[in-house]
Amino acid sequence: MKKILIVTAIAAAGAAAYFANQQLQTSPQAYNVLDYVPADTPLLSAQLKPFPLKDYLNSSPQLNTAKDQETLQNIAVEGDPQSKFFLSIAKSYQTSLPDTEMFLNTFGLADNIRAYFYMLGALPVLKIEVENTQAIWDLLDKAEQESGYSHRTGKRQETEYRAYRLNDSSEAQTTDLIISQNNGLLTITLNSSLNKETLLSSALGLLKAENPITESGILEEIASKYNFTDQNIAFINHQEIIKGLTSVNANQLARHLSLLFAQQDQENPLSAFRTAECQAELTTVANNWPRTVFGYTDLSVTGTQSTMDLSTVIESKNQTILTALQSLRGYIPQYTQNIKDNAFALGFGVDINQLSSATASILTDLKTPNYQCAPLQEIQDTLQQQGQNYSMMLGMAGGMANGLKGFSVAVLDYSISKQEGTPSLESLDALLSYSADNPLALFNSLKMFSPDLQRLQPPADGSAVDLSEFIPKGLNISPKMAIKGQNLVIYNGEKSEQQADLMSSEALTKNGLFTFSFDLTRMFDPIITATELSGESMPSEAMFLQNYNMRIKFDIDINQQGIVFNSHVSNEVKK
Incomplete structure (x- = not known):
């Protein structure tokens, strides 16, 4: 089960980082994928207009070296069939990326595409609009032939999918990488034997969310509050993450983590957080720092030029800390x-003249109230021990550089x-x-x-x-x-x-x-x-x-x- 956790974390982080970097977009208007995204998703990245991928690739430098290819080849030779499979896909990516047409054809992508990434509790879901669905199957077939790694076929309603086993056959619980194509969309997700049957159907876009984000007003509120363009909206919801860590079933993430750690032989690593004190105190912290939001403030792309202005805001309602930071x-x-x-x-x-007082205000706020939650107590103890030293050092710095701005x-x-x-x-x-x-x-x-x-x-x-x-x-x-x-x-x-x-x-x-x-x-x-x-x-x-x-x-x-x-x-x- 340890491998299941590692694979899940890597898949989620890798997919999010890759598609944030490539600036992809949401799905076709006729099929609103946001209807399948729950409002309590811990993470969402959704671009709401087709992104000119071909022009972007043509106007942007692509760092791709012969050494990269050689490194991939060496790893593939030394790896097991599973690693060879993924490295084959990575090699196809690196080989085709310098040639825009080859890249689009290899991955079946149109000149302008839409995609997004979100979480169903702890389950990552990535959807990308594809123009040539056969190109995806050809790419996977090639990787299977080169690696000896194979899939099994599954079906939900009329939607077929490939399942690639990620964990060892000796482990009681299973985790599969799921790849499916439906409604012109490629879906990449994970499926565990711990999941409910309906969860995979939701990920494949066959079962709408009971409380979809389209009815929550969250995306509209973020765009309006931060003057983001209508190209992209993304966020990390700290409040939902804290619910998942501190409760047993307050949201989908909490239920998934509860099931996952119940299968472990060792002590539940979340037990320290799932106390009444931690739930109350960490919820207060999350309410003061509710989200991190992302969005374009400007986006202009042609075949020879691209300009992107991206704004990221760590939201805060803690006026004491905000006032102290603003004074700096x-x-x-x-x-x-x-x-x-x-x-x-x-x-x-x-x-510099505000450095000492601002630091003192921040440290005082962080040390108040006296937390009963053990992890927060440890942080407060560290601040208590080091705070006085920090204040003295900053006071000396302010004295030596008096008036510096x-x-x-x-x-x-x-x-x-x-x-x-x-x-x-x-x-x-x-x-x-x-x-x-x-x-x-x-x-x-x-x-x-x-x-x-x-x-x-x-x-x-x-x-x-x-x-x-x-x-x-x-x-x-x-x-x-x-x-x-x-x-x-x-x-x-x-x-x-x-x-x-x-x-x-x-x-x-x-x-x-x-x-x-x-x-x-x-x-x-x-x-x-x-x-x-x-x-x-x-x-x-x-x-x-x-x-x-x-x-x-x-x-x-x-x-x-x-x-x-x-x-x-x-x-x-x-x-």
């Missing part, structure tokens, strides 16, 4: 936001050339800055940590100080330091000097916690140049990156709704 927000300068103008940018916004760095551009027979830095356009209530006073306090800084004194009028004497010989840079508004800036290059000047007029507002971005082309091209100048050659599997402009940006912030993670990915085929 600092200032991130505008130059870190110019994703098209930077090769790389990194920014931390933090109000943020720290940022960006590389706008750089190039490499051959100098005296060696690849060397030819040019660098970059800047580094920190923002503070009084940046000059903060700089003067930092001087005590470096004797070399004692003779530096940037003028308060914004004029620059040359830092060339601090740069090792051989580096072709002449950085300067200046006070620009409420920022101390070190910069090198014309573009960075322009950005530094603009900072003089920027208001020191609380606008974020963290940002990170990079332009793959701007970062990658000079590395190719340096490699070629040194007489070496770049690995062939990495050279495909020359064909794409790829930009990625990731932000973390806090608002009244919770902890927010925003990501931006744009790909464009070079002309």
Whole structure:
């Protein structure tokens, strides 16, 4: 039974991660699969409009190497028939992915497809719209022939399915991987001998949910609350997960876990959570942090370009912790936001003067009330032991960097050339800055940590100080330091000097916690140049990156709704 648990967890996590990455969609309008999804599902990822898969694949770089194929082949040779079966499918995926038409034909997919992933209690269900159903059977037949792993055939109503046994024949309970096609949809799920007969029928889309998510208003509420587009809605329901862990039959997940662990020879690992105290206290925690929600805020895909903006929100109703986290927000300068103008940018916004008090508020909230639930008691004991140390350390940090509001760095551009027979830095356009209530006073306090800084004194009028004497010989840079508004800036290059000047007029507002971005082309091209100048050659599997402009940006912030993670990915085929 241990293997059943492992296989179930891997299947659920793998399917969710894969299809979140590939950005797939929901099923045809004529057959509303959401009618078969219960409102108490712990997890759902559903895109509500056809996704242009062909255009997305054509416009996105596909990292697929010969070493990957070799590794798969070696694993398949050493593995048992079951592993060889799955590795055969993985090899077909890797072989076909670089050729979009081959990939679509291999897996029977249309140019625009829909699919989604959800849970029936502990049972993962994945559905994908297919255009050529025979392609799926051919793919599975090929994998069976190459591995010696076989299936048995089953039938529910008029729907046939293949069942692949996942656990050892010596185990009393069985778990099968179920693959079926019906209503133009490929269904991949699991079936255990512990399941009720009706559960497989539900997974195959033959029995509608008694309380379907289509009648709950959950998806509409999420889309409206977070301004997500109507392309995709996804969530993890923390409240339903806590019900499953702390109760015997409060939801479908709880009933499945109860059945599963009842078959174990050892003590039920959930017994510590299934007490009256844990049920009440963990439910309160879940109510304060009810869900993690996901959705697109922008999606644009053509055959040569794709742009995706995805927002993730960890919802919170704990105003004490939210207020404390919001007080930590600092200032991130505008130059870190110019994703098209930077090769790389990194920014931390933090109000250092709030660090100690915010941490104290959070620790106090986490230590109140005195929990009776054993797992929560252990966490509180750890916080009690370490909390005072954390407060002292953060207090010292706040004292040394009084008034600090943020720290940022960006590389706008750089190039490499051959100098005296060696690849060397030819040019660098970059800047580094920190923002503070009084940046000059903060700089003067930092001087005590470096004797070399004692003779530096940037003028308060914004004029620059040359830092060339601090740069090792051989580096072709002449950085300067200046006070620009409420920022101390070190910069090198014309573009960075322009950005530094603009900072003089920027208001020191609380606008974020963290940002990170990079332009793959701007970062990658000079590395190719340096490699070629040194007489070496770049690995062939990495050279495909020359064909794409790829930009990625990731932000973390806090608002009244919770902890927010925003990501931006744009790909464009070079002309």
